[in-house]
Amino acid sequence: MKFVLLFNIALLIFRILYVLYYPMDLTPEEAQYWDWSRHLDLSYYSKPPMVAYLNYFSSSILGHTELAVRIVPILLSFALTLFTYFFAKRLFDERVGIISATLPQMSVGFSINSILMTTDAPFIFFWALSLIVLWFSVEYGKTIHWILLGILSGFAFLSKYTAVFLLPLGIFYTFLYRKELFKEKKPYLSIAIAFLMSLPVLYWNYKHEFVSLKHVSTLATKGASTINPNHLLEFWGGQILLVSVIPFFFILKGWLFGWKEKALVFLTVFSLPVFVFFLIMAFVKRVEANWPGFAYFSGFLIASYYLSKSRLLYPTYLFSFCLFILLHFSPILDKIGFSKLVPPQKDPVKIGIGWEALGKEVSKLYRGDEIVLSPFYQISAELAFYVKGNPRTYCINLGRRMNQYDLWRDGMREYVGKDGIYVSYFPIDQRVLKGFDGIIDYRVFPVYWRGKKIREFHIYKLKSYNGNIEEEDMFQSY
Incomplete structure (x- = not known):
C-alpha cells in the first residue's frame, strides 16, 4: 500500500x-x-x-x-x-x-x-x-x-x-x-x-x-x-x-x-x-x-x-x-532523430497547441463589446477561454452539424450595431460579410509545433454587425 x-x-x-x-x-x-x-x-x-x-x-x-x-x-x-x-x-x-x-x-x-x-x-x-x-x-x-x-x-x-x-x-x-x-x-x-x-x-x-x-x-x-x-x-x-x-x-x-x-x-x-x-x-x-x-x-x-x-x-x-x-514529451522524438515516427502534423498533442497565443492575438483587436464568432465550435470555445475577459462567443452555421452553441444563439441580437471579431481556419465567407458593413482589420495567425506549421487562423475585425449573416438551417444535421 x-x-x-x-x-x-x-x-x-x-x-x-x-x-x-x-x-x-x-x-x-x-x-x-x-x-x-x-x-x-x-x-x-x-x-x-x-x-x-x-x-x-x-x-x-x-x-x-x-x-x-x-x-x-x-x-x-x-x-x-x-x-x-x-x-x-x-x-x-x-x-x-x-x-x-x-x-x-x-x-x-x-x-x-x-x-x-x-x-x-x-x-x-x-x-x-x-x-x-x-x-x-x-x-x-x-x-x-x-x-x-x-x-x-x-x-x-x-x-x-x-x-x-x-x-x-x-x-x-x-x-x-x-x-x-x-x-x-x-x-x-x-x-x-x-x-x-x-x-x-x-x-x-x-x-x-x-x-x-x-x-x-x-x-x-x-x-x-x-x-x-x-x-x-x-x-x-x-x-x-x-x-x-x-x-x-x-x-x-x-x-x-x-x-x-x-x-x-x-x-x-x-x-x-x-x-x-x-x-x-x-x-x-x-x-x-x-x-x-x-x-x-x-x-x-x-x-x-x-x-x-x-x-x-x-x-x-x-x-x-x-x-x-x-x-x-513528444519533442523528444525530434531530439533523437525519430521525427518521422510521429511527425508534428500527426502528433496528438498538437490539438492543444497555439490556443493561448491565438487568444492573445485576438485580444489585441477586442475592446470588450464586439461580437466574437466562428463557424467552428472548437474556435468559439477556445476564444471564450483565452481572449481577455472571457467573452461570450458564438458559433455560426455555414454548413455543419448542430452543436451546443446553437442553443445559445439568442444573445447574438444584442450585438446588432456593434463591431465583430471573426476567426476561422479559412478566409472569410461572403455569407458572413453580408452580416457586417465591411472589414476593419485582417491578419493571418500561424501556429507552429516542433518547428512545423500545424494550422493557421484567419482573424477579422468587422464593422457594425447587422444580424444578416446567411446561415444554413441549424437543425439540418445533428
Whole structure:
C-alpha cells in the first residue's frame, strides 16, 4: 500500500506541474465543457451535465485557469487508483493490487484521462466505482451496497450516456451467479435510484426535442457503409495503443481463457461485450479510439492478474513508461532523430497547441463589446477561454452539424450595431460579410509545433454587425 500511495502521489505532483508548465493549452473539447459551466443547465446538446458541474465547482475555487479545469481528472485519477488497489487485492492478492494501481497509470488511455477534462474523466471514475460496488452488492446483498450502486451508476449516467451498458451487463452477471436476487427488492431499488437521477437529463431532452438522442444516433450511423477494412484496422490499432500494447494481449487472454474463475468472469462481463459492440460498429464506420475506453478499467485488472504471473511484467512496465514519456514529451522524438515516427502534423498533442497565443492575438483587436464568432465550435470555445475577459462567443452555421452553441444563439441580437471579431481556419465567407458593413482589420495567425506549421487562423475585425449573416438551417444535421 505504501508503494502504491507514493507512486501515485508522485504522479499527482507530476501532472499538476505538467499542467502548470508544459506548453499544451486546453484542447477544444476541454474549452467547450468549461464554457458549458458558465451556462449551467440540466443537460447539454451532446453530453449529460456532470462535466459542466465539476468545471463550475473547480473554477469557482481556482478561477478560470487551466489548472482549475484539469485538477478534477488529476484528483479523480488519484482517487481511483486507491480504490482499484483495494478492489484488485480483494479479488486476487496484494501483487495484483499493486500492478492494477500502477501499470494503468502509465498507459496511453489512462494518462490522457488523468489530465484532460473531458466527459471520459468523471465517467470512467463513476463507472469503475459502480463496478466495484456492484461486485459487493451481488456478493453480499446488503441494502447499503445496492443504494450506493444506484447513486454511483446515476452519476455515471450524468457523466456519459454509455453508462447504459451498466444495466444489461449487471443483469447478465447477476443472472449468472445470483439469479435469486431478482426475487428481492434491493436490485430494483438500485435501478430506481439511478433512473430518478437521470430524470433531469430526460426532461431537458424532452424540452429540446431529444437532440441528444438524435446526436448520439447520428454518431452511431453517420459514415456507415459496407465493411471497410481500414476502419477495422484503425479500431484494433487504437485499442492496442490505448492500453500501451502489451497489456492488450493479456486482456485478450483473459477474455478467451478466464471463464473458470469467478473474478475473471466478472471483469470479462464488463469489458468484452463493450469491446465487441464497438468492434462490430467498426466494421462499417469509423470508431473513435476512446469510445470503448471505459471497458479497460476491468480489462486492466484482467491484464494485471496474468502479468503478475508472467516474466513479461517488467518489460511491460518499461515499454509502458517509454510510451508515457513520449506521449507527454513528444519533442523528444525530434531530439533523437525519430521525427518521422510521429511527425508534428500527426502528433496528438498538437490539438492543444497555439490556443493561448491565438487568444492573445485576438485580444489585441477586442475592446470588450464586439461580437466574437466562428463557424467552428472548437474556435468559439477556445476564444471564450483565452481572449481577455472571457467573452461570450458564438458559433455560426455555414454548413455543419448542430452543436451546443446553437442553443445559445439568442444573445447574438444584442450585438446588432456593434463591431465583430471573426476567426476561422479559412478566409472569410461572403455569407458572413453580408452580416457586417465591411472589414476593419485582417491578419493571418500561424501556429507552429516542433518547428512545423500545424494550422493557421484567419482573424477579422468587422464593422457594425447587422444580424444578416446567411446561415444554413441549424437543425439540418445533428
